[in-house]
Amino acid sequence: MYIITCVNCGELLTDELRQVSFPPTPEKFTGERLGLPLLQEGTYAIDPETGAITLHPDGAPGTRQHRGPGRQNGCCEPDGLDGPNLVCAGCGAEVATRKTDCWQEHVVAVIPEAVEIHSASL
Numbered sequence: 272m273y274i275i276t277c278v279n280c281g282e283l284l285t286d287e288l289r290q291v292s293f294p295p296t297p298e299k300f301t302g303e304r305l306g307l308p309l310l311q312e313g314t315y316a317i318d319p320e321t322g323a324i325t326l327h328p329d330g331a332p333g334t335r336q337h338r339g340p341g342r343q344n345g346c347c348e349p350d351g352l353d354g355p356n357l358v359c360a361g362c363g364a365e366v367a368t369r370k371t372d373c374w375q376e377h378v379v380a381v382i383p384e385a386v387e388i389h390s391a392s393l
Contacts, residue, residue, distance in 0.1 A: 272391035273315070275324065275381065277333075282361030284333035284381075285326065287391045288315045293325065309376040324381035324388070328371050331379050335360045345372035355382060 272287040293316040294309060310316060312327045334357040336343060342356040343349045349356050351370035357379065359366050367381040 273388050274391050275315070275331075275386050275388055277359040277361060277364060277366060278385055278387050279364040280359060280362035282333055282359050284331050284359065284366060284386060285315075286313070286330075286332065288313060288326070288330070290314070291316050293318055306371065306373055306375045306377050309378045315381075318380065321380070322383055324383060324386065326367075326379040326381060328369060328377045328379055331357060331367055331369075331381070333360050334358060334366060334379075337365065347373040350375060351380070359385075 272289055274283060274287060275285040276283055291314045308327050310327045316325050318325050337356045337358050341353045344353050348371040349369050350372035351368040355365040355368050357367040357369050358364060366385040367379050369379050371377045
């Protein structure tokens with residue numbers, strides 16, 4: 272089991288997580304359903320295309336919404352197209368992008384350089 276902390280202040284950003292393989296995603300959204308979480312709660316995976324640490328949409332309780340203009344844009348929920356929209360609750364550093372709009376697979380994409388992954392036994 273692992274935890275993720277802010278590299279800037281050491282604040283705990285996640286609960287305990289288990290690493291899993293990055294799941295395949297549909298090649299094209301069909302419009303037949305609303306977006307769903309890509310990962311199960313309590314898990315994380317490394318996106319092989321971006322290197323982002325990917326979590327369930329509710330997987331980063333130690334964060335809060337970014338207050339910058341446009342960072343929460345989307346039609347139903349934040350789409351993450353305008354930059355990181357989650358910051359560390361401790362220091363305010365940009366740490367992740369929540370992508371939960373209706374047309375997307377729902378994830379939180381953590382910025383690898385903004386965090387550290389530790390064994391939960393520490």
